[in-house]
Amino acid sequence: MRLTALLFCAALLAGPALAQTPALAPAEQTMARTVVAEHDRHIALLERLVNQNSGTLNLPGVRAVADMLRPEFEALGFDVRWIDMAETGRAGHLVATHAGPGRNVLLIGHLDTVFEADSPFQTFVRDGDTAVGPGVGDDKGGVVVILSALRAMQAAGTLRDASVTVFLTGDEERTGAPLSVSRKDLIDAGKAADFALEFEGLAIENGRDFGTVARRSSTNWTLRTTGRTGHSSGVFNDALGYGAIYELARILDAFRRELPEPNLTYNVGVLAGGTPATLDADGFRVAASGKTNIVAETAVARGDLRALTPEQEARARDRMQTIVAEHLPRTGAELVFGDTGYPPMAPTEGNRDLLNRLNAVNRDLGLPEMAEFDPARRGAADSGFVAADVPTLGGLGMAGSGAHAEGESVDLNSLVRQAQRAAVLISRLSLQP
Template identity: 80%
Template structure:
């Protein structure tokens, strides 16, 4: 509440003391403050509707809730069914205007499936907890609050805005080319892209997101000749599958390290036999100490900052895999539905500079660039190769993807005010 009062005082401060927003922008700021309770109520409704990625009906219901907010603002809204990828689908809303097209990106789904015990919105003053409250239902509310403020100020009339709310950001459907086809097309048509995942906050300071690393899963399967353990390492049996797996993983550890690169190993199994399920989450294995293992499996992820780094590291990983121990073989497969990187660029930095101009005019602190190694992957990576992109414009909070996920409700005000002014300036060409 203190921050809301500060926002109101800002509007009344003498012009000589601070930079002043225009009268139109003051209207946007006042509208966001006046509608704060409405936005919190909307957030509560969204959070209380489970929309785990695999809860397809729940994702569609949240899409319907977003539709009910966007259509009265003059958006043409359509649902893109994604049954062929095993997911619910995406909500795409468009509002044509004379300005440059601004793409707003969020997502309807959460990591909390319908059987998770963490299901309800709870509020304690300016703090609220709930599944997906920040990632990304808070981001959806920021988008809606900003657009409503623009409508109240009259700037939405001429603005050219596209909203894409994906239904599978937390667990992309397959094939990825189909799952992200519509988002990629929207990025190619846009002049700027703004992504509304959680705001980056560190020790009270708020940061701008001009880069995110990729996220791609990989599966390593090794094989070897099996037989009595007394023959291990000899010319007939060789080293077995587990030693080959260990050689490769240790090669990754020793040979790959470089800035902005990580390659986690999340699950391992080896024996005679060993197997992994279709989803790649559960492994099974059996064996005896006196039997050389026939099969070993490891699964992990790869995170890189640029496409060049991604291609180079993948090639190096494959080279390590192909140097086999005697009488063994191995195969490394990268999943086809990962997230590409949102690489840092001068265009993205220019967008952050535009946001900082908004911050100065609204009397808010300027934002430095956030370390991309501390951010997860997001849908913005799918458009960043085609359009200047700025991420992390959603609410401030913490404990994402875990029970007790929370947000600072006052940050809804700051973020919606920033977004309304920034979208207006970008679309209509104002500096």
């Protein structure tokens, strides 16, 4: 935690020094004190959550984390329901609602992690102010920030009239299909909300916290090419043409040369070509065989496309299809985009207004203001499914490093400032006229 935040927390606990932060209302001072006082409680909760494996495909594990969280929300007066997602091959979503008269604030997080039950990385380990564990930051730390903030609001009396919906998906790391089912309830919650706050990890660089007003989309694509096979002595002639591999190479190189623009990326993750070349049902593994003197009959490549706005993604898709259609002689190609992608969270004025409001909270808490984080350096998230309908701010979870890899860690002190920020911001948003 930064020195300013540490001094502020100490002042809150000391009592008389509260006069040094006159911008905080009395209830907000109570919230800040409560977060500090309950810090150890929330670290203990984080440990319990992390030690329960909830890899996306571990459906009982995801449900077990939801069952651990249900009483935590019910104790705060929330109505809690489970939305089963067996239809999509996933566990489901946990939704907790507090129906006060205030403006509705949607809080978004997720129950699942990338670490499945067979991963060797399974245990929460604390070393001073750092904790390491599967999903400790992405996103169990974010879920704990939500609970810490809501408990602080309850202690201060601001939760009583607040309207809050907590939506914790069970398949954020690997969405179920079709999206029309797996994200329908989240999209509906976004349409019903006045504001949305997403609790993925805090963006931090050189010790400075940043706000997330934009995230790029994430969509998978599959490219298949075909060619006439035969003896390699005839390659490039009118009878055989160029073969499937040259057609694949032409297309991918044209993507590299013709698509570049700011905030747009289009990675190729796996490819194969030969006679034949195949892609498995999951889309992760390829196989191919062939000989140097045979013109390749088939080729396949898979990758992703990331864009900052729907317009940019549509423009890139159209250009990619145009490139694919310009076949080399005697070849064919087909480009198919997946149906389980994440839409972008575009940098709207509504999102920036939310960051301005958060920076007002920062000033009142004695914390530095937060600039916008570069969206090209953040992954996609569930906030993209609601951002088209409601002002959205992301990155309100804990600060950490190494997400999606063994050794994922968080700074436990960041829980304090993030929960303080969230408690004050949620209260102000919901209870404003």
